[in-house]
Amino acid sequence: MTTHQQSVGVTAAKGFRAAGVTAGIKASGTPDLALVVNEGPSYAAAGVFTSNRVKAAPVLWSQQVLKGGQLAAVVLNSGGANACTGPEGFQDTHATAERVGTELGVSAGEVAVCSTGLIGERLPMDLLLPGITLAAKELAVDGGEAAAIAIKTTDTVHKTAQVTQDGWTVGGMAKGAGMLAPGLATMLVVLTTDAAVDAAQLDVALRGATRTTFDRVDSDGCMSTNDTVLLLASGAAQVTPGQAEFAAAVEQVCADLARQLIGDAEGASKDIRIDVTGAATEDEAVTVARTIARNNLLKCAIHGEDPNWGRVLAAIGTTAAAFDPDQLDVAINGVWVCRGGAVGEDRSLVDMTDRQVVITADLHAGPAAATVWTNDLTADYVHENSAYST
Amino acid sequence: MTTHQQSVGVTAAKGFRAAGVTAGIKASGTPDLALVVNEGPSYAAAGVFTSNRVKAAPVLWSQQVLKGGQLAAVVLNSGGANACTGPEGFQDTHATAERVGTELGVSAGEVAVCSTGLIGERLPMDLLLPGITLAAKELAVDGGEAAAIAIKTTDTVHKTAQVTQDGWTVGGMAKGAGMLAPGLATMLVVLTTDAAVDAAQLDVALRGATRTTFDRVDSDGCMSTNDTVLLLASGAAQVTPGQAEFAAAVEQVCADLARQLIGDAEGASKDIRIDVTGAATEDEAVTVARTIARNNLLKCAIHGEDPNWGRVLAAIGTTAAAFDPDQLDVAINGVWVCRGGAVGEDRSLVDMTDRQVVITADLHAGPAAATVWTNDLTADYVHENSAYST
Numbered sequence: 001m002t003t004h005q006q007s008v009g010v011t012a013a014k015g016f017r018a019a020g021v022t023a024g025i026k027a028s029g030t031p032d033l034a035l036v037v038n039e040g041p042s043y044a045a046a047g048v049f050t051s052n053r054v055k056a057a058p059v060l061w062s063q064q065v066l067k068g069g070q071l072a073a074v075v076l077n078s079g080g081a082n083a084c085t086g087p088e089g090f091q092d093t094h095a096t097a098e099r100v101g102t103e104l105g106v107s108a109g110e111v112a113v114c115s116t117g118l119i120g121e122r123l124p125m126d127l128l129l130p131g132i133t134l135a136a137k138e139l140a141v142d143g144g145e146a147a148a149i150a151i152k153t154t155d156t157v158h159k160t161a162q163v164t165q166d167g168w169t170v171g172g173m174a175k176g177a178g179m180l181a182p183g184l185a186t187m188l189v190v191l192t193t194d195a196a197v198d199a200a201q202l203d204v205a206l207r208g209a210t211r212t213t214f215d216r217v218d219s220d221g222c223m224s225t226n227d228t229v230l231l232l233a234s235g236a237a238q239v240t241p242g243q244a245e246f247a248a249a250v251e252q253v254c255a256d257l258a259r260q261l262i263g264d265a266e267g268a269s270k271d272i273r274i275d276v277t278g279a280a281t282e283d284e285a286v287t288v289a290r291t292i293a294r295n296n297l298l299k300c301a302i303h304g305e306d307p308n309w310g311r312v313l314a315a316i317g318t319t320a321a322a323f324d325p326d327q328l329d330v331a332i333n334g335v336w337v338c339r340g341g342a343v344g345e346d347r348s349l350v351d352m353t354d355r356q357v358v359i360t361a362d363l364h365a366g367p368a369a370a371t372v373w374t375n376d377l378t379a380d381y382v383h384e385n386s387a388y389s390t
Numbered sequence: 391m392t393t394h395q396q397s398v399g400v401t402a403a404k405g406f407r408a409a410g411v412t413a414g415i416k417a418s419g420t421p422d423l424a425l426v427v428n429e430g431p432s433y434a435a436a437g438v439f440t441s442n443r444v445k446a447a448p449v450l451w452s453q454q455v456l457k458g459g460q461l462a463a464v465v466l467n468s469g470g471a472n473a474c475t476g477p478e479g480f481q482d483t484h485a486t487a488e489r490v491g492t493e494l495g496v497s498a499g500e501v502a503v504c505s506t507g508l509i510g511e512r513l514p515m516d517l518l519l520p521g522i523t524l525a526a527k528e529l530a531v532d533g534g535e536a537a538a539i540a541i542k543t544t545d546t547v548h549k550t551a552q553v554t555q556d557g558w559t560v561g562g563m564a565k566g567a568g569m570l571a572p573g574l575a576t577m578l579v580v581l582t583t584d585a586a587v588d589a590a591q592l593d594v595a596l597r598g599a600t601r602t603t604f605d606r607v608d609s610d611g612c613m614s615t616n617d618t619v620l621l622l623a624s625g626a627a628q629v630t631p632g633q634a635e636f637a638a639a640v641e642q643v644c645a646d647l648a649r650q651l652i653g654d655a656e657g658a659s660k661d662i663r664i665d666v667t668g669a670a671t672e673d674e675a676v677t678v679a680r681t682i683a684r685n686n687l688l689k690c691a692i693h694g695e696d697p698n699w700g701r702v703l704a705a706i707g708t709t710a711a712a713f714d715p716d717q718l719d720v721a722i723n724g725v726w727v728c729r730g731g732a733v734g735e736d737r738s739l740v741d742m743t744d745r746q747v748v749i750t751a752d753l754h755a756g757p758a759a760a761t762v763w764t765n766d767l768t769a770d771y772v773h774e775n776s777a778y779s780t
Contacts, residue, residue, distance in 0.1 A: 119700025
């Protein structure tokens with residue numbers, strides 16, 4: 001037993017320190033700046049970013065930094081997205097990385113920056129930069145929890161996960177509560193490992209893991225300008241696991257964090273797992289599941305605990321996936337309410353009182369399957385998102 | 391001046407009679423069955439249907455009927471969609487057309503059927519068939535309003551429109567309040583004209599008109615299994631207008647009805663017109679406008695009268711349309727809050743108190759433009775759609 005076993009998230013793995021502080025960026029006065037530092041001996045890193053073509057300044061910066069395959073540190077702020085802020089916004093991100101470099105004695109070119117909050121406003125650099133100095137002083141081997149707290153926006157809980165096996169660990173933290181969507185969405189995730197793994201191996205493991213976890217979480221169909229998932233390896237455990245074993249651990253941590261994101265989605269009262277089976281290809285299974293996940297009418301019905309399977313069929317019918325409308329089967333919480341595209345078992349048999357709802361759609365068109373997670377659509381969602389910037 | 395000028399909707403044109411009655415299909419006891427009859431001398435007709443691959447029985451039936459290019463009558467019911475009801479549901483539609491044929495002395499093969507309501511339940515044929523007999527008795531040259539009333543579901547008002555010029559008329563009625571989406575959506579529209587126009591000309595005019603009107607109304611991104619737009623010509627005016635002139639009149643009536651649909655969308659408090667300009671092609675302009683129209687976060691912001699232009703940019707960024715993120719301009723109600731992808735005029739200048747909100751996005755990528763209409767997302771929408779089938 002080492003002290004690391006009491007540390008969580010980004011400091012669960014050896015070779016990392018972290019901090020979370022209040023810089024004053026958020027009007028609420030809650031923590032709003034996090035710093036994660038890799039103390040080596042290795043600095044290999046990989047990243048996955050939003051596929052939105054409108055990218056925030058910190059995304060453009062971090063993508064550039066990651067080309068070197070190394071990260072010494074990650075600085076994250078809540079309270080402002082620094083998106084759609086023009087050249088001045090990019091200069092702010094650059095200055096942020098420079099200050100971290102100065103405080104830690106590393107190159108700004110090895111510092112990733114993540115921001116989250118309202119789009120279209122400059123960050124208060126007079127508060128943010130002193131916050132970095134403060135965070136650098138508070139870096140600790142058990143700082144993972146404080147860091148996770150400092151990146152919250154509308155999150156109601158902070159989110160960390162970790163997996164330890166055979167002497168090495170993968171851990172991480174995430175923020176995100178709305179805008180979870182394809183190609184990730186306002187989701188900031190930092191993962192760390194003490195395994196001795198090079199940048200290329202990290203990249204493969206991270207892309208594989210995000211493809212089946214964060215990319216299949218689709219809370220409201222909206223894609224952020226700021227999504228970032230980073231994976232840093234310190235090599236401090238002095239163990240090099242097999243690639244498959246390592247990738248599985250990364251995927252496990254990502255799946256854990258993705259599930260926590262859905263469980264904390266803005267205003268949601270239901271977590272909805274959509275399993276599409278019998279698809280011709282995995283891509284088609286994902287497309288059908290995502291289309292179901294984005295159907296506002298269905299999401300409202302589930303909020304009302306109404307097993308309205310007709311809305312599932314209407315959603316499937318808008319896709320180009322291979323299927324025969326007369327062979328579609330749909331189950332809600334295990335009751336096959338639709339068989340052969342028509343009425344199946346009695347819908348009154350469906351119990352929808354639990355927070356988790358499982359919708360299964362069998363396309364009878366092939367061997368492929370996929371799962372996408374979403375939430376119900378609620379009046380609370382409308383309220384939170386109509387009042388966000390005011 | 392003829393008495394026809396006092397008749398509205400589907401009986402505004404000469405050669406048509408209509409009725410709307412209470413068959414008892416709806417539990418509410420309000421009118422739920424409409425009949426529109428073409429008395430000739432011509433019976434040319436055209437139709438456009440949902441592009442949803444899961445099609446209701448009446449859609450499958452009417453598509454088949456329209457292959458002949460002639461319609462003697464249209465029967466429409468609210469209170470049940472007859473979708474996902476299997477072979478029995480198709481037999482119900484067939485029996486409906488047969489009863490209309492018997493009552494009117496025409497072939498069932500020239501009777502279109504439209505249904506709207508909950509998916510996945512059989513229609514109460516024991517009530518519907520006597521309703522047809524009743525409606526046949528009540529057919530009248532001023533029955534257009536009664537017919538429009540009988541096809542309402544969650545519509546708060548009935549919807550009719552008409553245009554008269556040079557001795558000929560195009561008129562119509564529509565129902566629809568939610569699920570307005572691409573390729574039309576639970577939208578039933580019957581248009582009539584007394585112009586002497588053949589089926590091929592009707593088809594061209596109708597496809598052209600729906601492409602730029604109903605197809606660009608996207609209330610909630612959901613596409614129905616039942617959408618139908620029909621156009622019947624009686625030739626009773628004994629005038630054959632030029633194709634361009636005729637097409638323009640059809641488009642004008644469709645635009646009027648489409649605007650009424652948006653104005654009555656479920657739970658909406660704002661009608662949102664999205665103008666995309668400077669697109670490379672019209673298709674890209676439509677895609678960008680539709681993507682903005684479907685952004686739940688933006689729809690919530692507009693509900694809150696919050697000019698949150700960042701959400702417009704985040705939506706545009708998810709498309710593959712030609713544009714440079716640093717050249718995007720966005721105006722809300724005429725105030726250019728975003729210039730060159732960054733902060734523009736002061737957002738506090740935007741007045742959003744009116745029901746209509748106009749969002750303009752200039753892509754600076756070409757000469758094409760398009761307009762899509764949508765609504766805001768409200769707690770009332772959630773309420774209506776979480777309680778619909780229960």
